[in-house]
Amino acid sequence: MPKERIPRQEMPRQAPEERRRNFEEVALGYTLEQALTEAQRCLQCKKPQCVEGCPVQVRIPEFIGALRDKEFRRAADLLKDKNNLPAICGRVCPQETQCEARCVLARKEEPVAIGRLERFVADWERQNGVRVPPKAPPSGKRVAVIGAGPAGLTCAGDLARYGHGVTVFEALHAPGGVLMYGIPEFRLPKDVVEAEVEYVRSLGVELRLNWVIGKIKSVHELLEEGFDAVFLGTGAGLPMFMGIPGENLSGVYSANEFLTRNNLMKAYLFPEYDTPIKVGRKVAVVGAGNVAMDASRTALRLGAEEVHIVYRRSRAEVPARKEEFENAEEEGVIVHFLTNPVEVLGNEKGWVRGLRCQRQELGEPDASGRRRPVPIPGSEFDMDVDMVIMALGTRPNPMVFTQSAGLERTRHGTVVADENTGRTKLERVWAGGDIVTGAATVISAMGAGKRAAADIDAYLRGEGNQVWWVEPAATAAS
Amino acid sequence: MYPIVARQDLAPVTKLLVIEAPEVACKAQPGQFVIIIVEEHGERIPLTIADYDRRAGTVTLIFQEVGKTTRLLGTKKPGDELFAFTGPLGLPTEIENYGTVLCIGGGVGIAPVFPIARALKEAGNRVISIIGARTKDLLFWEDRMRGVSDELVVTTDDGSYGRKALVTVPEKEILESGEPVKRIWAIGPAIMMKFVSLTSRPFEVKTIVSLNSIMVDGTGMCGACRVEVGGKTRFVCVDGPEFDGHEVNWDLLMERQRIYLDEEKRALARFEEMCPSCRGEQH
Ligand SMILES: Cc1cc2nc3c(=O)[nH]c(=O)nc-3n(C[C@H](O)[C@H](O)[C@H](O)COP(=O)(O)OP(=O)(O)OC[C@H]3O[C@@H](n4cnc5c(N)ncnc54)[C@H](O)[C@@H]3O)c2cc1C
Ligand SMILES: Cc1cc2nc3c(=O)[nH]c(=O)nc-3n(C[C@H](O)[C@H](O)[C@H](O)COP(=O)(O)OP(=O)(O)OC[C@H]3O[C@@H](n4cnc5c(N)ncnc54)[C@H](O)[C@@H]3O)c2cc1C
Ligand code: SF4
Ligand code: FES
Numbered sequence: 001m002p003k004e005r006i007p008r009q010e011m012p013r014q015a016p017e018e019r020r021r022n023f024e025e026v027a028l029g030y031t032l033e034q035a036l037t038e039a040q041r042c043l044q045c046k047k048p049q050c051v052e053g054c055p056v057q058v059r060i061p062e063f064i065g066a067l068r069d070k071e072f073r074r075a076a077d078l079l080k081d082k083n084n085l086p087a088i089c090g091r092v093c094p095q096e097t098q099c100e101a102r103c104v105l106a107r108k109e110e111p112v113a114i115g116r117l118e119r120f121v122a123d124w125e126r127q128n129g130v131r132v133p134p135k136a137p138p139s140g141k142r143v144a145v146i147g148a149g150p151a152g153l154t155c156a157g158d159l160a161r162y163g164h165g166v167t168v169f170e171a172l173h174a175p176g177g178v179l180m181y182g183i184p185e186f187r188l189p190k191d192v193v194e195a196e197v198e199y200v201r202s203l204g205v206e207l208r209l210n211w212v213i214g215k216i217k218s219v220h221e222l223l224e225e226g227f228d229a230v231f232l233g234t235g236a237g238l239p240m241f242m243g244i245p246g247e248n249l250s251g252v253y254s255a256n257e258f259l260t261r262n263n264l265m266k267a268y269l270f271p272e273y274d275t276p277i278k279v280g281r282k283v284a285v286v287g288a289g290n291v292a293m294d295a296s297r298t299a300l301r302l303g304a305e306e307v308h309i310v311y312r313r314s315r316a317e318v319p320a321r322k323e324e325f326e327n328a329e330e331e332g333v334i335v336h337f338l339t340n341p342v343e344v345l346g347n348e349k350g351w352v353r354g355l356r357c358q359r360q361e362l363g364e365p366d367a368s369g370r371r372r373p374v375p376i377p378g379s380e381f382d383m384d385v386d387m388v389i390m391a392l393g394t395r396p397n398p399m400v401f402t403q404s405a406g407l408e409r410t411r412h413g414t415v416v417a418d419e420n421t422g423r424t425k426l427e428r429v430w431a432g433g434d435i436v437t438g439a440a441t442v443i444s445a446m447g448a449g450k451r452a453a454a455d456i457d458a459y460l461r462g463e464g465n466q467v468w469w470v471e472p473a474a475t476a477a478s
Numbered sequence: 479m480y481p482i483v484a485r486q487d488l489a490p491v492t493k494l495l496v497i498e499a500p501e502v503a504c505k506a507q508p509g510q511f512v513i514i515i516v517e518e519h520g521e522r523i524p525l526t527i528a529d530y531d532r533r534a535g536t537v538t539l540i541f542q543e544v545g546k547t548t549r550l551l552g553t554k555k556p557g558d559e560l561f562a563f564t565g566p567l568g569l570p571t572e573i574e575n576y577g578t579v580l581c582i583g584g585g586v587g588i589a590p591v592f593p594i595a596r597a598l599k600e601a602g603n604r605v606i607s608i609i610g611a612r613t614k615d616l617l618f619w620e621d622r623m624r625g626v627s628d629e630l631v632v633t634t635d636d637g638s639y640g641r642k643a644l645v646t647v648p649e650k651e652i653l654e655s656g657e658p659v660k661r662i663w664a665i666g667p668a669i670m671m672k673f674v675s676l677t678s679r680p681f682e683v684k685t686i687v688s689l690n691s692i693m694v695d696g697t698g699m700c701g702a703c704r705v706e707v708g709g710k711t712r713f714v715c716v717d718g719p720e721f722d723g724h725e726v727n728w729d730l731l732m733e734r735q736r737i738y739l740d741e742e743k744r745a746l747a748r749f750e751e752m753c754p755s756c757r758g759e760q761h
Contacts, residue, residue: 171697173515173522173562210564212697216501237699241711248704248711248730250737257700265521265694271748274521274547275694276741350733397698399716 008110009038020300020331023185023268027091035120039068042112045104050114053102056447058082060099060114067121076125079118084154085446087126087192088179090119093443094321126195132202136163141460144169144227146213146400149177150442151433152233153200154449155456159231160203162457167227168200169211171399174264177235178434179442181264182256184294186301187324190263214402219429221403229428229456232415233449234400236434240392242286246344247390251280251352255287255295255391262298280387282306284355286341287391288313289439293324295389296333307333308383312340312360312373338362338373342380344388355383396435404429414438418469422452427468430456479559480514483536488618491543492586493552494528500535502527502565508593509571509688509720512537513696515562516551523547524693524715526590526665527566537565540589540618546745567696568719571686575602576660580652580683581627582608582645582674584666588619590688591665596626598663604628606657608648610666614639645670646677653681661686664723668732675723687723689714691731692738705731 012028013019019026030038042064050060059078066075079086095101095115103111141164145156148170156166174180176193201207213219213234222230239254241247258277261267267277279302285295288311296307309328311318314337318325329335338360345354359379362371395413406426408416415424415431422430432448434440458464484496502512511526529538543552554560571594579598583591588609599605605626610633611617617632617639624630631648632640641648645666653659662685664674671687678685691703691714698716705714706727712718 171564172695173564210562211501212564212567215566216505237697239699239701241701248706248734250733254701257694257702260694260700266519270741271745273519274745276521276738276745278737350730399697 005109006037006041008041008113009034009116011113011116016327016330016332019186020297021303023301025189026186026327029123030116030120035067035117036070038113038117039064041105042068043104049102049104050099050112053099055098055441055443056082056450058099058118063121064112064114064117067117072121072124072128075121079121083118083443083446084157084450085150085196085442086118087122088150088188088196089443089446090115090117090122091188091192092183092321094441096322098443126192130195130199130202132199133161135161135203138165139163139460141165141228142167142226143229143231143456143460144222145231145233146219147171147177147233147235147433147435148175148197148207149233149235149433149445150179151235151435151445151449152177152231153197154446155231155233155430155432155453156205157200157203158450158453159456160200160205162453164457164460166204167206167208169208169213169217171210171212171234172264173209175207175209177233178237181260182291182294184259184263184298186297187294212399214399214404218403219400219407219426220405223428228460229430231422231449231452231456232400232424232429232431232435233433233445234397234435235445236394236396236414236439238395238397238413239390240394241390242341242392244341244343246346246352249344249346249352250350251278251386252344252388252390255285255291255389256394258295258389259291259298262302268298268302277302278387279304280352280385282308282385283387283389284308284310284341284383284385285389285391286310287393288317288325288335289319289391289393290321290324291393292389292391293320293328295391297328297331299387299389300331300333304387308385309333309335310339310341310355310357310383311335311337313370314338314362317370340373340375341388345382352386352388355385355388356380357383394434394439396438400435412438420451421455421465422448423455423469425469479561480563482554482556482558482560485555488540489615491552492540492616492618493543494538494540495551495554496536496538497560497563498535499537499563499565502563503530503532503535503537506530506537506566507570508573508597509590510566510568511696511719512539512563512565513567513693514539514551514560514564516547516554516560518561520550520561521547522562522694522696524567524690524696526688526719527593528589529593540586542586542616545742546749549746549749564696567715569717571597571663571720573597573601578604578606578658578660580606580608580649580659580662582649582662582664582666583610583623584645584664584670585611585616587664587666587670587688588617588623591663592619592622592626594663594665595623599626599628606652606659607631608633608645608652610634610640610643610645612636644673646673649674650677653678653683659683662723663687668728668735671723672726672728675726675728679724685723686720687726688719689721689726689731690719691734705734
């Protein structure tokens with residue numbers, strides 16, 4: 001039944017020359033007509049490959065089918081059956097390596113724009129009123145969730161629906177984790193995040209902000225004081241530096257600091273908001289992940305004349321989401337591949353005046369399977385910049401582990417936890433998200449929060465596996 | 479929200495506020511600090527825990543009005559509330575019975591030195607204290623410091639009260655007098671802590687300082703507060719705030735404290751242009 005081919009619907013976006021100077025959302029979302037047209041493209045496969053590519057197995061053909069039939073509410077319910085944060089995931093998931101990479105259409109033409117449809121349905125729901133789903137009767141059990149990022153919020157929401165009393169402890173003054181402090185407004189509007197937080201609150205979850213666990217209370221104390229279970233979702237928030245000379249000069253930021261000042265503290269609205277931020281005339285951003293893209297595009301929007309990304313590998317290895325890398329290049333960010341900083345140069349006042357770099361070539365594959373960059377001797381050169389932002393990745397913040405003997409960690413500082421259940425080596429303590437995997441994705445953190453909630457629920461009801469820890473060797477599937 | 483339950487004006491620009499925060503009071507120890515946001519659009523600033531009352535569930539802050547945020551904080555009265563209050567942060571002071579110790583507080587640094595001196599006294603130390611300020615008006619808590627010290631020297635730069643000297647003058651005299659001082663604590667402006675450390679260095683007396691770098695989160699997540707101690711990068715909010723003063727790279731600390739000078743001036747000028755009721759000064 002050969003049908004006339006409908007092309008993949010493009011997402012309307014702000015023009016590059018306009019958006020590179022404002023903080024409004026770049027991607028504007030499908031119109032109703034575009035969404036319905038795109039939904040037509042889905043073949044409604046009997047054995048949908050796309051679902052296999054989704055870390056939480058969203059019912060993709062079903063929700064797209066409902067959307068095609070203009071049953072928006074049903075589409076939203078189907079989507080939310082597996083994904084608690086669709087408005088966020090539709091905007092920030094790396095679909096090109098997940099669901100869309102597996103879509104059968106991708107073999108011959110472009111895949112169905114699953115992410116854009118997800119966003120459309122979620123935005124429709126937000127505008128037309130989110131329904132609070134039914135809750136199980138109260139179980140009388142209490143769970144402490146530490147960290148209000150995607151892992152913690154998802155776990156908390158599900159636990160509340162299962163009937164448990166849930167308190168979320170968050171170190172910062174605003175919930176959302178990286179969604180609030182890391183990912184900028186132009187990619188993920190904060191009112192989208194706030195709506196998701198409100199939804200979790202509406203389920204009866206109590207949020208305690210400004211509570212740094214490990215300082216004000218330890219995990220052990222929470223258990224002793226009457227919580228039946230604890231979920232750790234504190235992410236991987238500790239910034240890494242390179243350890244090169246000049247890294248502490250004024251004008252060298254970690255991406256975390258730069259983005260936190262801008263996003264969480266709203267420094268781009270200074271002096272309406274009190275937190276100041278500096279932006280150089282010429283800015284170098286070290287790294288090429290999502291964090292580097294966000295930092296460089298933020299620097300542009302704050303008024304930098306030139307923004308340079310410095311990356312030690314080549315284009316093929318860029319870890320950022322494809323769409324964001326393209327957006328950054330379109331907006332005028334200049335990318336230097338196979339280049340690695342060796343020293344930050346300072347002036348007499350202690351401010352950055354340049355970045356000394358060394359060219360690299362690709363050698364043998366390393367542990368990550370990517371070809372290892374090898375420095376080319378004698379290839380040093382100086383870049384003329386007055387600000388440097390280090391976007392090199394992050395590790396779990398050890399603060400939460402104060403006085404929590406028994407929680408086993410890896411040498412990367414991540415918590416050892418069972419992949420299917422989230423159980424740690426410490427009884428009645430679960431963990432999920434970046435604290436277990438190291439810096440990863442929103443959807444994987446959300447999935448981990450969901451699986452842990454299911455296991456916590458079973459455990460607290462005396463169902464499921466009551467033997468706390470089974471060595472993976474005995475059960476390993478891999 | 480965190481209610482203010484009491485206020486005291488210690489000097490024209492130095493104010494004391496008592497905040498209701500029972501869980502923080504319960505865990506607070508000398509040497510630790512909190513991060514506060516005064517009002518919703520405000521910045522996060524660190525203030526040392528000057529005192530705490532576990533039974534009443536309160537924490538005492540003492541601050542000097544130096545810019546927009548501390549000026550705004552200075553308009554707050556009992557019944558008002560702080561938007562955010564996080565703590566206790568940082569590592570506590572290592573309190574032990576060392577023998578004889580010297581506690582030096584400069585300006586608003588008298589506030590954080592007090593709970594340290596008190597804890598050292600309770601641990602059995604002979605406590606000698608020096609408190610100093612530019613001028614008489616900036617001094618406070620002389621009586622409280624006297625109450626926890628075996629000896630107390632008071633100095634002012636201009637001689638308007640106590641001895642006319644910088645705190646380093648009696649410091650040197652005490653060290654030269656043969657007092658068996660085992661450890662020194664010094665808290666105040668960076669420049670004062672730098673000179674106290676330089677003064678004690680020839681005597682090889684370990685000198686603990688509390689660094690006041692610029693902070694944002696206060697939990698190790700941003701790196702704004704990084705300093706160099708012993709040639710290594712450390713985060714003041716999690717590795718400190720107390721460090722060995724003989725190892726600190728003071729010039730770097732002072733340069734980094736000046737990063738936002740222009741913005742701070744702009745914010746203050748804007749605040750001063752506001753009418754008193756917008757500033758929150760009229761009720
Ligand atoms: C700039 C940036 C851009 C990104 N872009 C993308 C993207 O486009 N797509 C994508 O899929 N992923 C992206 N990621 C990754 C993604 O955001 C993370 O993988 C995800 O947020 C991890 O969720 P989490 O819940 O595990 O932790 P987090 O989101 O880090 O949340 C942890 C929360 O715990 C709190 N916390 C920490 N310690 C304590 C404590 N001791 N007590 C109480 N609370 C504590 C933190 O304040 C935080 O709110 C990006 C990350 C960054 C930094
Ligand atoms: C661990 C620690 C404990 C402190 N304890 C006290 C205390 O008990 N009493 C007290 O009066 N002051 C204390 N300070 C200093 C206090 O935080 C600053 O005076 C305050 O932030 C100034 O804010 P402002 O807007 O009023 O002034 P601004 O005009 O913004 O700044 C004045 C100066 O304060 C410093 N400063 C500015 N913003 C920050 C920031 N976000 N974090 C840290 N320093 C900043 C800068 O060096 C600046 O030059 C402490 C600082 C630290 C790091
Ligand atoms: S694989 Fe592609 S065509 Fe098939 S169901 Fe999934 S989205 Fe539709
Ligand atoms: S204040 Fe952010 S790491 Fe110390």
